[in-house]
Amino acid sequence: MGLTYLRRPYIRTYNLCFLGLGNVNRTLIRLLRNREQQLREQYGISWRITGVASRRLGWIADAEGLDSDLAVTLRSDPLPNISRAGAPAPHGVREWLGAARADVMFEATTLNVQNGEPAVGHIRAALEHRAHAITANKGPIVHAYRELRDLAAAHGKRFLFESTVMDGVPIFSLFDQLPTIQLQGFHGIFNSTTNVILSEMEQGLSFDEALKKAQELGVAETDANHDIDGWDAAVKTAALITVLMNVPVKIEDIQREGIGDLTMQAVRNARRDGWPFKLVCRAMRDRDTVQASVGPEKVLATTPMGKISGTSSYIYFETDIFPALAITEENPGLYATAYGLLADFVRAVAE
Numbered sequence: 001m002g003l004t005y006l007r008r009p010y011i012r013t014y015n016l017c018f019l020g021l022g023n024v025n026r027t028l029i030r031l032l033r034n035r036e037q038q039l040r041e042q043y044g045i046s047w048r049i050t051g052v053a054s055r056r057l058g059w060i061a062d063a064e065g066l067d068s069d070l071a072v073t074l075r076s077d078p079l080p081n082i083s084r085a086g087a088p089a090p091h092g093v094r095e096w097l098g099a100a101r102a103d104v105m106f107e108a109t110t111l112n113v114q115n116g117e118p119a120v121g122h123i124r125a126a127l128e129h130r131a132h133a134i135t136a137n138k139g140p141i142v143h144a145y146r147e148l149r150d151l152a153a154a155h156g157k158r159f160l161f162e163s164t165v166m167d168g169v170p171i172f173s174l175f176d177q178l179p180t181i182q183l184q185g186f187h188g189i190f191n192s193t194t195n196v197i198l199s200e201m202e203q204g205l206s207f208d209e210a211l212k213k214a215q216e217l218g219v220a221e222t223d224a225n226h227d228i229d230g231w232d233a234a235v236k237t238a239a240l241i242t243v244l245m246n247v248p249v250k251i252e253d254i255q256r257e258g259i260g261d262l263t264m265q266a267v268r269n270a271r272r273d274g275w276p277f278k279l280v281c282r283a284m285r286d287r288d289t290v291q292a293s294v295g296p297e298k299v300l301a302t303t304p305m306g307k308i309s310g311t312s313s314y315i316y317f318e319t320d321i322f323p324a325l326a327i328t329e330e331n332p333g334l335y336a337t338a339y340g341l342l343a344d345f346v347r348a349v350a351e
Contacts, residue, residue, distance in 0.1 A: 011044050014349060015063065017051035017100050017131070018071065019093070019122055020108035024136050024163070026072050028106060028338040033068060035342065043350045051100030059090040061099035093122050097129040104348065106341055107135040113231050113251065116143035123159065127151045132348040134341055136163040138232075141239040142251060160344035165190060165236045166313045167332045168340030173347065175244055181319050183244050185284035188315035189308050190236045193220040193227035194259050194279040199309045201267040202276065207260070219311055229258035230279065233294045237281040245283070247290045257295035274301045278308065304328060 016032075018025045032039075032047060039045040048065035060066065090096040097105065105126040109119050116139030123140050126133040127148065140148060141161055152159040165171050175181065189195060196219050200210035211228070214220035226232045234254045241249045259279055270277050275298040283292040299306040308314045310331050317325040329336070 011040055011046050012349075013046040013048060014103040015050040015101050016047050016345075017053070017061075017097060017102040017105045017126075018049065018108070019053050019105060020110075021052055021054040021057065021071070022108060023334055024108045024337050024341070025106055027334040028108075028341050029068055029072050031335060031338045031342055039346070043346055045346065045349060051096055051102060051105075053093075053096055059092070059096040059099075061090050061096050063099065063101040093125045094129065097126060097131060102126065102129060102131040104132045104134065104345060106345075107133060107137055107140075108341075109137060111137055111139050111226070111232070111235065113139070113226065113235060116140050120144045120148070123148055124151065127155055127157055127159065130155050130157060132158045132160070132345075134158075134160045134344045134348065136161070136337060136341060138164045138235045138239050141242060142235055142249075145239075145242050146248070158344075158348040160348060161239075162344050163337045163340030164239055166315065166327070166329050167336035168338070168343060169313075169327060169329050169336075170343070171240070171315065171327070172243055173343075178319075178321075181321055183285075184318045184320065185282070185290075186240065186244075186315055186317045187280060187282045187305075189278050189305060189313055190281055190315070191227055191230075191233045191279055192311040192313070193224055194230075194233070195308065195312065196220070196310055197228075198259065198262075198267060198277055198279070201262070201264045202271040204264065204268065206264050207262070228260050230256045230294045233279055233281050237283055237292055237294055241283050241290050241292060245285060245290055247285075247288075249290060249292065253292070255293035255295070259296050262296060270298055271301070275299065276301055276306060278305060280305070 049068050049071050050063050050065055051061045052071050053059045090099040107119055107122050119137040120140045120143060123133040148159045162172055193214055196214040197210040200213050234251050234256045237254055238249050238251050241247055262277060267277050277296050278299045280297040281294050283290050305314050312331050313329045315327050
């Protein structure tokens with residue numbers, strides 16, 4: 001009788017670089033540590049952090065590996081640039097990627113609505129370095145999706161961005177599992193800040209009071225104009241159109257209106273009448289183009305979209321095969337966004 005051996009999967013260690021060290025990337029590092037054993041046993045993936053960078057910290061790299069605890073706790077404390085022993089400290093993203101011997105870069109810098117920079121340049125540099133590029137930044141999709149997609153393919157790497165819309169919900173990868181499907185249109189609620197503000201105004205708070213509460217909850221930024229004026233929702237809408245409907249669209253072509261002109265009384269009356277206000281994103285195919293809009297609408301309270309409140313999100317797809325395909329995300333936290341980046345990492349290296 002022969003002996004049976006359990007075959008262990010081949011384990012490959014990937015060098016990970018984190019560009020932007022705010023809440024999202026630091027939460028991702030925690031999640032990676034939490035899932036470390038599962039990644040090894042189920043997917044044959046091991047990892048080490050070889051680079052972290054931010055505007056305040058500069059470019060920190062060590063190809064032999066940085067302490068993940070250090071990477072989580074670093075925020076703005078002054079720290080000298082670190083590189084491999086005997087090597088000069090890196091200056092700029094390309095030197096940093098080289099010093100870190102990056103296999104994967106997680107890009108989570110601030111959104112630039114106008115042109116997507118410097119995130120576009122960061123991702124281009126990573127792909128040209130022959131590293132997978134994974135981002136939570138919507139700007140590069142809207143402003144350079146086709147260029148970066150083709151560049152990734154040319155180098156045999158992946159450019160992935162699941163966390164850009166509805167956190168880690170598999171919006172983009174869902175359609176990878178639906179070959180030949182034709183997306184005709186979609187509508188939904190994508191911006192948590194405006195959703196929280198409207199929910200609080202329904203309870204009797206003024207606009208300014210509701211905004212302050214959203215900031216205290218950590219949902220809204222100190223400068224929340226991108227959310228209030230509808231820019232964040234418009235960029236997400238443009239990203240979905242560009243990727244899922246394969247129609248490049250400029251943000252300025254999306255009809256946009258924010259919630260800044262809504263009064264507390266109007267919001268409360270709408271809720272009382274059963275038609276609450278929501279900041280709704282819409283897109284519909286029109287021959288070779290797509291008509292799109294973002295703006296406050298009254299929505300029947302008993303419908304799925306009408307029930308969305310707080311930090312929840314909702315999207316409703318219309319396709320040629322499935323007339324109605326809807327996804328609701330209930331009150332996600334930072335781990336949901338970080339999970340989207342983690343899932344993209346697994347897709348990039350294990351598929």
